[in-house]
Amino acid sequence: MAPRHARSGSLLTGTSTPSRLARASVTPLLVPVLETPTLGDREFSLLRDLIEREAGIHLTSAKKALVVARLGRRLRALGLRSFGAYYDLVSEPGGASERVHMLDAISTNETSFFRERKHFELLEDKVLPAWREAAAAGRRSRYVHAWSAGCATGEEPYSLAMVLLRHLPPHAGWHIDILATDLSTRALDKARAGIWPIEKADTIPGEYRRAFMLRGVRAKEGTMKVGPEVRAVVRFAQLNLHADSYPVPRHCDLILCRNVLIYFDQGARARITSRLLGHLQPGGYLFLGHAETLHASCAADMRTVMPTVYVRRATESGGAGGGSG
Numbered sequence: 001m002a003p004r005h006a007r008s009g010s011l012l013t014g015t016s017t018p019s020r021l022a023r024a025s026v027t028p029l030l031v032p033v034l035e036t037p038t039l040g041d042r043e044f045s046l047l048r049d050l051i052e053r054e055a056g057i058h059l060t061s062a063k064k065a066l067v068v069a070r071l072g073r074r075l076r077a078l079g080l081r082s083f084g085a086y087y088d089l090v091s092e093p094g095g096a097s098e099r100v101h102m103l104d105a106i107s108t109n110e111t112s113f114f115r116e117r118k119h120f121e122l123l124e125d126k127v128l129p130a131w132r133e134a135a136a137a138g139r140r141s142r143y144v145h146a147w148s149a150g151c152a153t154g155e156e157p158y159s160l161a162m163v164l165l166r167h168l169p170p171h172a173g174w175h176i177d178i179l180a181t182d183l184s185t186r187a188l189d190k191a192r193a194g195i196w197p198i199e200k201a202d203t204i205p206g207e208y209r210r211a212f213m214l215r216g217v218r219a220k221e222g223t224m225k226v227g228p229e230v231r232a233v234v235r236f237a238q239l240n241l242h243a244d245s246y247p248v249p250r251h252c253d254l255i256l257c258r259n260v261l262i263y264f265d266q267g268a269r270a271r272i273t274s275r276l277l278g279h280l281q282p283g284g285y286l287f288l289g290h291a292e293t294l295h296a297s298c299a300a301d302m303r304t305v306m307p308t309v310y311v312r313r314a315t316e317s318g319g320a321g322g323g324s325g
């Protein structure tokens, strides 16, 4: 039986000729891995302030290791030897495309299908039946506009689409339009592709999985894809919530901005929430993430339905069942 190193294909076997050994020594099989440089306090402050100015993402000094790990990859990809050189590149006016990569690297896109299930249950059990009733009585239209702000890789807007399509079906005259936005272009590319490892199906309730998801076969074994009916009602766009205004319709019935505000400081959270509410019509619902609450400055316009879910109070002229058209 051949020695172990010979079986595994090593070039350095006892049968190697001198010329083979020489070739092996001039053609290294392994090159040194570039070490990530140290991130000094000054460079950390510069990068942290740039990230906050660009995206509102607030990084405390506890996040220094995360910055080293994530931006270290960019340094290696670009062949740069210091974070100072990276800052120079990313902060210059011509560094716009690298700024996109930087924010892609920094943003955390963790998400899952039907995350925070109780939000979807509230829609199924209370909100959507009330809308159906209001539409039947002519008190609201059958158009539904929803916005998933900070949609990451798409699981959130696709989950919402499944719930809306099932409970407000097109054959009953309903029109669903979901805008899904995120800062990260990398996350949006994945969202548009709409393909995930099959394990991601575990959190999708069976009725939705069977009705709306497609399982890959042969070369696609082990993957799943979101079906065409769901895809057709979700559109994706890049949008920075830190911007002064949002090019989004002002009459949303539902806004989901979940597990996004946690990245901002108090002031930015208040500004963003107030801007979001400007896109919610009276009677429309705002859903926040489990660790997020509505800023006090917005409380007068909103009624709490359950922790993390708020409904916009009806104005004198509009009704809570108003609906969009």
Ligand SMILES: C[S@@+](CC[C@H](N)C(=O)[O-])C[C@H]1O[C@@H](n2cnc3c(N)ncnc32)[C@H](O)[C@@H]1O
Pocket: 055, 056, 057, 107, 108, 109, 110, 111, 112, 115, 149, 150, 151, 152, 153, 156, 181, 182, 183, 184, 187, 239, 240, 241, 242, 257, 258, 259, 260, 263, 289
């Ligand atoms: C943890 S994920 C939440 C995903 C989904 N909403 C959920 O709850 O499962 C946070 C998302 O917020 C996005 N984000 C961070 N800062 C943002 C900004 N300034 N504008 C828009 N999106 C931002 C990130 O790119 C990331 O995809």
